Amino acid sequence: MNDRSIYPLSQPVKGAGGKTGSWRTAKPVIDLEKCSGCLLCWLFCPEGCIGKNDRSIDYAYCKGCGICGAECPKKAIVMVKEEQR
């Protein structure tokens, strides 16, 4: 391997845009008692940060857009204002 060229090649990683959870001004909180498991939140989340099996939310990357809360047919997700960081 004598090739010393540097290629402009990126590799896939979580957090390519940084720890985007710090962008949040409101945090989705899910009440699993109300959840019917329809998976619409999982499908609509732009970050793909809601677990398909357990609906756990990855707060390290959730940007707090609120789409999951707005689309949940069971109103099982509420957006709670983030305290000052």
Place this chain on the structure above:
Amino acid sequence: MSISIKDLPDFEYVLPGSAACAGCPSAIALRMVGKALGENAIMLMTPSCAVASIGPLPKSCYSIPVLNVCFASAGASAAGLAMALDALYEKGRLTGEKPTIFNWAGDGGTYDIGFQGISAAAERNDDFIHFCYNNEAYSNTGMQRSGATPIYAATTTTPLGKEVHRKNLPLLMLEHRVPYVATASLAYPTDLIRKVKKAKDIRGFKYIEIHAPCYTGWKFPSSDTVKMSRLAVQTGSWLLWEAEFGKVVLNSPTSLLAAEKIKPAPLEEYIGKQGRYAHLADSPQKEEILAAMEKEIRRELKFMAARAEL
């Protein structure tokens, strides 16, 4: 083909923590497309929000191979890649299933800057899918108007509202007589995924346009991205249809609107929620303009319903 959300794969095209705005429609659409196409795919992108979302080198938010190409070459680059792969398979240098080649381009890249190359690829019937995620402006560079911006919408280059109509690009692509053309909406995910799966299995040129309401540019709350997509369809502002070899079928609920089996949602519910139309709210011509917009919707519905009769 019926699609069940529960059966969709866990596999993601867009990894958490991309550089896209919170609530970005391109990210939602691309996640859905990934669940339809699967891992064996190569994506080409023209300059856009979807490229800016990748994040800084050496990181990428996309899990599949991505090539960033210039605006004018989307048609030629995807066509070249598809032909090169065909040649390698023919020579036996590659075996197994050919990857799906697809362009992921914005409306600026599709309607305006890249159009000639895409049109040429369609005419040659090159083997790839061209996706246009249509956020109705040049979002990445600060919301300048594009050929897809609807009349009256304010952008940074049409601060008083656009004065001319948008192009009907899905219709132009349809009249290239390609194997498959479809329109889709984020708010109708199973319809969207079904269309992408269909396109995957057809050889030749496929065009799919996904309506992508962008809250940053259209000025509505980020939580309403999907809601705005739904209202666009329910008001008749965005029509859902598909066509195999030029034979058009309207999809629900557009088909029901066209047959007058359901009433369109009030247009004010859709545009009233978008800051880009705020200048209409206190315009003395408000009623006149709303009536003109509704008339245009009826014209388009009638036009596509008649086109479906052909």
